[in-house]
Amino acid sequence: xxxxxxxxETRERIYRFVRRRILEGLPPTVREVKxxxxxRAVQTARQHLERLVAEGSLxxxxxxxxxxxxxxxxxxxxxxxxxxxxxxxxxxxxxECEGYLLAERRxxxxxxxxxVQGESMSGAGILPGDVVIARRQPEASSGDVVVALVGDExxxxxxxxxxxxxxxxxxxxxxxxxxxxxxxxxxxxxxVEVRRYLEGFA
Amino acid sequence: xxxxxxxxETRERIYRFVRRRILEGLPPTVREVKxxxxxRAVQTARQHLERLVAEGSLxxxxxxxxxxxxxxxxxxxxxxxxxxxxxxxxxxxxxECEGYLLAERRxxxxxxxxxVQGESMSGAGILPGDVVIARRQPEASSGDVVVALVGDExxxxxxxxxxxxxxxxxxxxxxxxxxxxxxxxxxxxxxVEVRRYLEGFA
DNA sequence: TTGCATAACAGACATTTGTCTGGTATACTC
DNA sequence: GAGTATACCAGACAAATGTCTGTTATGCAA
Numbered sequence: 001x002x003x004x005x006x007x008x009e010t011r012e013r014i015y016r017f018v019r020r021r022i023l024e025g026l027p028p029t030v031r032e033v034k035x036x037x038x039x040r041a042v043q044t045a046r047q048h049l050e051r052l053v054a055e056g057s058l059x060x061x062x063x064x065x066x067x068x069x070x071x072x073x074x075x076x077x078x079x080x081x082x083x084x085x086x087x088x089x090x091x092x093x094x095x096e097c098e099g100y101l102l103a104e105r106r107x108x109x110x111x112x113x114x115x116v117q118g119e120s121m122s123g124a125g126i127l128p129g130d131v132v133i134a135r136r137q138p139e140a141s142s143g144d145v146v147v148a149l150v151g152d153e154x155x156x157x158x159x160x161x162x163x164x165x166x167x168x169x170x171x172x173x174x175x176x177x178x179x180x181x182x183x184x185x186x187x188x189x190x191x192v193e194v195r196r197y198l199e200g201f202a
Numbered sequence: 203x204x205x206x207x208x209x210x211e212t213r214e215r216i217y218r219f220v221r222r223r224i225l226e227g228l229p230p231t232v233r234e235v236k237x238x239x240x241x242r243a244v245q246t247a248r249q250h251l252e253r254l255v256a257e258g259s260l261x262x263x264x265x266x267x268x269x270x271x272x273x274x275x276x277x278x279x280x281x282x283x284x285x286x287x288x289x290x291x292x293x294x295x296x297x298e299c300e301g302y303l304l305a306e307r308r309x310x311x312x313x314x315x316x317x318v319q320g321e322s323m324s325g326a327g328i329l330p331g332d333v334v335i336a337r338r339q340p341e342a343s344s345g346d347v348v349v350a351l352v353g354d355e356x357x358x359x360x361x362x363x364x365x366x367x368x369x370x371x372x373x374x375x376x377x378x379x380x381x382x383x384x385x386x387x388x389x390x391x392x393x394v395e396v397r398r399y400l401e402g403f404a
Numbered sequence: 405t406t407g408c409a410t411a412a413c414a415g416a417c418a419t420t421t422g423t424c425t426g427g428t429a430t431a432c433t434c
Numbered sequence: 435g436a437g438t439a440t441a442c443c444a445g446a447c448a449a450a451t452g453t454c455t456g457t458t459a460t461g462c463a464a
Contacts, residue, residue: 004410004411004412004459004460004461005411005412006410006411007409007410007411007461008410010411010412020280023278023280023302023304024278025227025278026268026269027228029267029450029451029452030451030452030453031450031451031452039412039413040412040413040414041412041413041414041415042451042452042453043412043413043414043415043453043454043455044411044412044413046452046453046454047410047411047412048411062452062453063419063420063451063452063453064420064451064452065231065267065268065420065421065450065451065452066228066267066268066451067228076227076278076304077225077226077227078224078225078272079225080225099274100225100272100274101306102278102304102305102306103304104304105227122327125324125327125328125329125332125398126327127327130327145400190401191400192399192400192401192402193397193398193399193400193401194396194397194398194400195395195396195397195398196327196395196396196397197394197395198347198393198394198395198396199392199394199395200308200394204441204442204443205441205442206429206430206431206440206441206442207441207442208440208441209431209439209440209441210440212441212442231420231421231422232421232422232423233420233421233422241442241443242442242443242444243442243443243444243445244421244422244423245423245424245425245442245443245444245445246441246442246443248422248423248424249440249441249442250441264422264423265421265422265423265449265450266421266422266449266450267420267421267422267450267451268421
């Protein structure tokens with residue numbers, strides 16, 4: 001028999017283990033928890049897990065496999081890193097994406113990522129080669145950094161709402177604002193995160 | 203019997219279904235696929251899935267539940283987001299970290315994250331409030347952005363190696379270089395990634 | 405002591421899930 | 435026609451997984 005640990009201590013470690021596994025994208029089975037902690041009885045793992053559910057640290061779906069989740073929608077998901085976004089819209093772009101990034105999810109929104117191409121947002125610390133992660137949404141507020149499809153190409157700019165319609169502002173004095181006609185501009189999403197990889201990860 | 207669809211058409215739809223489920227964080231079981239497409243035989247779903255694996259659109263782990271994944275799999279890692287780093291070094295700081303970030307794993311190196319505090323690196327697009335992710339290492343090359351402990355406090359600067367020793371350069375004309383005496387400066391790690399959260403995630 | 409809580413174990417049962425063998429039907433090619 | 439490929443179905447087996455009943459041990463408090 002494993003040594004009996006102080007109340008709650010093992011449970012705390014189990015919580016962290018399960019949490020990590022969930023964040024990594026694959027919640028463990030009861031028996032995987034058992035194995036990880038070298039319990040000799042499945043029930044030991046199960047008791048701890050059920051306690052964690054009872055106290056609200058975890059939630060689960062009865063009777064299904066690998067269905068322990070974190071409460072409050074703090075989950076992760078794989079975000080497709082889009083290559084070239086063209087007029088076809090996002091659907092096609094997602095199909096032929098370059099790869100996937102990990103990101104925290106809030107709610108169940110659809111997210112996508114895009115590589116920054118020019119200097120136009122340098123003033124906001126968004127440099128060429130950076131990756132922006134955006135939540136897909138058709139509208140945004142004044143001041144938001146958005147991914148917009150203007151004519152035939154996706155661009156990243158700061159949105160300004162004026163009484164005449166929308167304006168897309170660069171954050172760089174060398175670039176003037178874009179004031180598109182409504183029919184030639186679609187907001188694809190709002191940028192929620194910027195990442196720069198200084199090493200590796202092309 | 204369900205109507206027979208053109209070759210590959212159902213499979214294409216199954217691929218999209220599975221991919222979506224994986225991106226959402228919970229790969230489906232074979233029977234969930236069966237149900238979603240209203241097949242009456244599990245085998246029908248399985249055949250399609252196996253074909254997708256055979257042609258490389260999906261990968262899976264034999265015999266385990268919910269183990270269909272996307273190819274080019276992302277290895278993940280939880281990186282401790284350190285609060286205040288002081289002379290004690292990283293050990294203590296990791297103990298009392300503010301939380302964890304998800305990051306792609308590169309090798310098995312120790313990583314840590316730190317919140318940017320001042321304007322001194324603004325010229326390199328590293329702004330106050332950003333989070334830098336660093337690989338722990340005691341040395342770095344000239345030109346690397348590093349996290350260094352100078353005297354009593356952790357700072358993020360660009361490293362320059364001169365014949366007199368090391369120099370820490372800010373990327374902002376308002377800040378002069380720091381030329382520390384060797385014994386009062388320790389390199390904690392090299393910055394490999396910069397993140398900025400434009401929404402939520404304190 | 406008794407009672408109660410926690411931690412851990414042993415062994416089983418039941419459901420879910422992955423896998424397999426064999427079948428029917430349609431379409432295409434030779 | 436025979437042969438082959440695809441799509442789909444039926445039913446079963448087996449492994450993985452969730453769940454349950456009952457047990458021992460330790461510590462704490464009435």
